Amino acid sequence: MLGPLPQHVQKGLLIMPDPSSPPPSRATTPVAPGASAAPALQVGVVVIAALYLARDVLMPITLAILLSFLLTPIVELLGRMRLGRVPAVLLAVMLAVGVMTGFGGVIGSQFAQLAGDIPQYSITIEQKLDTVRAYTIGRLDHFVASLGRQTALQLFEIAGGEPAFARLYSARL
Numbered sequence: 396m397l398g399p400l401p402q403h404v405q406k407g408l409l410i411m412p413d414p415s416s417p418p419p420s421r422a423t424t425p426v427a428p429g430a431s432a433a434p435a436l437q438v439g440v441v442v443i444a445a446l447y448l449a450r451d452v453l454m455p456i457t458l459a460i461l462l463s464f465l466l467t468p469i470v471e472l473l474g475r476m477r478l479g480r481v482p483a484v485l486l487a488v489m490l491a492v493g494v495m496t497g498f499g500g501v502i503g504s505q506f507a508q509l510a511g512d513i514p515q516y517s518i519t520i521e522q523k524l525d526t527v528r529a530y531t532i533g534r535l536d537h538f539v540a541s542l543g544r545q546t547a548l549q550l551f552e553i554a555g556g557e558p559a560f561a562r563l564y565s566a567r568l
Contacts, residue, residue, distance in 0.1 A: 466491060 446453065466487045473483035 462491065 466484075469487040469490065470480070470483045473486055474480060478486070
């Protein structure tokens with residue numbers, strides 16, 4: 396609640412400020428940078444933790460509210476067809492359960508078919524991995540072998556026709 400009004404406002408008088416006087420300054424208290432963000436962060440963490448811990452209760456409530464929003468137009472349509480409120484709600488809920496059961500059956504049959512085809516999928520994946528290995532590791536092996544031959548030839552030429560390892564070996568003796 397607000398405090399008592401000043402006397403000039405209670406009497407209905409309007410006092411105009413003197414135009415030659417400077418406007419009143421608003422005193423601000425210095426705030427350390429990031430000081431206002433800490434309480435907001437703490438509140439955010441507490442809210443997220445509460446939502447996380449209450450998810451077992453909040454999920455069904457949220458789904459029920461969502462389902463009520465989805466079924467309201469159907470109930471209103473059935474009500475306009477001179478069906479009572481309770482029969483309209485029951486019919487809408489039965490329709491929703493039927494639709495969800497139908498979707499569940501389709502998803503279940505697709506999952507059963509996928510489970511039956513897993514051996515074929517694993518064979519196909521293994522073949523594709525073999526192809527990838529042939530193109531990557533096989534080419535890398537070929538590249539390394541070619542690089543090794545070129546390096547050996549360059550060392551052979553640097554050593555003056557004899558293998559470099561033989562020259563190093565004879566120098567140590």
